[in-house]
Structures are given as structure tokens and as C-alpha cells.
Amino acid sequence: MTTHTIEPSSPPNIAQPNCLLNPPTYPPLSRRREETGTVLISIMIDKHGTIESATIKQSSGFKHLDQAAREAALSSQCRPWLKNGQPIRTTSDIPFIFKLEG
Numbered sequence: 001m002t003t004h005t006i007e008p009s010s011p012p013n014i015a016q017p018n019c020l021l022n023p024p025t026y027p028p029l030s031r032r033r034e035e036t037g038t039v040l041i042s043i044m045i046d047k048h049g050t051i052e053s054a055t056i057k058q059s060s061g062f063k064h065l066d067q068a069a070r071e072a073a074l075s076s077q078c079r080p081w082l083k084n085g086q087p088i089r090t091t092s093d094i095p096f097i098f099k100l101e102g
Contacts, residue, residue, distance in 0.1 A: 018079040019045075024072035024096055027064035031100065035062040039069035039096045047087040049080040057093060069096035 037060030044053040054073035056066050073094055080087035 019076055019092075019094075020078075021076045021094065022072045024065075024068040024098070026098060027068050030062055030064045030068075030098070034100060035060075035065055036099045037061055037065055038098070039066050041069050041073045041094045041096060042091055043073050043076075043078075043094060044089070044091050045078050045081060046089050047080055049078045049087075051076060051078060060098065065098050068098075072096060 038058075039056060039060045040058035042055050042057040043051050046052050051074060054070050056070060059066050060069075073096070081090045082088070
């Protein structure tokens with residue numbers, strides 16, 4: 001099972017993001033190899049809430065898990081961040097946790 005959370009990296013006067021994160025697909029090869037770990041993805045959210053880029057800030061140590069997390073982040077959706085009531089372009093870090101259960 002894969003869990004995901006969002007941890008915004010914003011100053012206190014900026015509203016925290018409201019994102020609907022798509023869960024990553026656990027890569028079959030990673031599952032067979034029993035690869036687990038956390039991938040920290042840094043996303044850039046534009047003034048319209050579109051995720052315009054996603055970069056791997058901290059790797060899980062496994063290429064397939066890292067790529068699955070990046071693809072999930074890019075396919076997610078956010079509402080714009082607001083500063084003083086105005087939408088702004090900003091970044092946020094999202095950890096994607098891959099673990100096998102059972």
C-alpha cells in the first residue's frame with residue numbers, strides 16, 4: 001500500500017496548498033525486488049494551481065520508485081496558493097512513501 005502526504009514549505013502568511021494528489025503506481029519490478037522507501041518531490045504550482053514541474057529532491061535510492069512518485073506528482077491537481085488573497089506561483093515538497101504490506 002502506498003501513502004502520500006503533503007508538507008508545504010511556505011511562510012506563515014501564505015495559504016497552504018489544497019492538492020488532490022494521485023497515488024503513485026507501485027512499479028511491478030520494484031514490488032518483485034521488494035524495494036521500499038520515501039521519495040521527496042518538489043513541485044512548482046503556477047498561479048492557476050497547475051503543477052508545472054516536479055523534481056526529485058530526495059531519492060528513495062530506487063530509480064523506478066523515484067520515477068513513479070514524480071509521475072504521480074505531475075498528474076495531481078492543486079488549487080492556487082494565495083498570498084494576501086491573490087494567487088501566486090510557489091513550490092511545495094511532497095513525500096511519497098512506498099512500502100510493502102502483508
